[in-house]
Amino acid sequence: QVQLVESGGGVVQPRRSLRLSCAASGFTFSIYAMHWVRQAPGQGLEWVAVISYDATNKYYADSVKGRFTISRDNSKSTLYLQMNSLRTEDSAVYYCARDLYGGNSGVESWGQGTLVTVSS
Amino acid sequence: SYELTQPPSVSVSPGQTARITCSGDALPKKYAYWYQQKSGQAPVLVIYEDSKRPSGIPERFSGSSSGTMATLTISGAQVEDEADYYCYSRDSSDNHKGVFGGGTKLTVL
Numbered sequence: 457q458v459q460l461v462e463s464g465g466g467v468v469q470p471r472r473s474l475r476l477s478c479a480a481s482g483f484t485f486s487i488y489a490m491h492w493v494r495q496a497p498g499q500g501l502e503w504v505a506v507i508s509y510d511a512t513n514k515y516y517a518d519s520v521k522g523r524f525t526i527s528r529d530n531s532k533s534t535l536y537l538q539m540n541s542l543r544t545e546d547s548a549v550y551y552c553a554r555d556l557y558g559g560n561s562g563v564e565s566w567g568q569g570t571l572v573t574v575s576s
Numbered sequence: 577s578y579e580l581t582q583p584p585s586v587s588v589s590p591g592q593t594a595r596i597t598c599s600g601d602a603l604p605k606k607y608a609y610w611y612q613q614k615s616g617q618a619p620v621l622v623i624y625e626d627s628k629r630p631s632g633i634p635e636r637f638s639g640s641s642s643g644t645m646a647t648l649t650i651s652g653a654q655v656e657d658e659a660d661y662y663c664y665s666r667d668s669s670d671n672h673k674g675v676f677g678g679g680t681k682l683t684v685l
């Protein structure tokens with residue numbers, strides 16, 4: 457049973473940083489690409505970033521490029537999202553999600569999300 | 577920037593067929609994926625690679641793609657199918673970026 461558990465969300469002031477984590481279990485983490493997807497309150501889904509199974513390839517949405525960094529630790533089956541220079545428009549539920557395959561195809565399984573609120 | 581366009585809402589009576597469309601210039605060359613999101617819950621994959629159904633998804637869910645439009649069809653929609661549905665694909669100009677459609681609220685009543 458695929459399980460993805462996000463943590464690290466909370467309230468943070470604009471221009472500050474926050475790091476999200478996602479603990480994976482129930483599957484071989486090291487062979488799957490992983491994504492972050494976010495959803496602002498009452499809004500639709502927005503793809504944020506993807507990292508390949510071996511961390512050699514990372515891609516970002518234009519809205520976060522240069523501010524957010526996706527990474528992974530396969531020895532710990534954990535995915536991360538380092539978020540710097542946060543803006544009020546970054547407020548959202550952040551979902552960790554597993555890809556269908558090792559590269560970058562589509563999202564298959566989702567965590568329950570962690571809420572990030574950027575506010576002064 | 578690349579966009580996938582969905583109708584904001586679709587409404588059907590129980591037992592009828594619901595069709596939700598997703599339009600995008602790159603869909604002839606890129607797969608479409610469909611997600612169901614019920615209120616307060618995480619999304620669930622219901623169709624991948626245009627027309628494949630994951631294990632555990634009811635057979636009434638099907639997908640197709642033709643030209644610049646992908647379609648999610650729910651044959652014999654049930655009350656429990658009421659949810660937001662999102663299509664997903666890859667950016668036409670940057671194959672590595674993902675893009676979601678704006679979402680469609682399906683009402684079954």
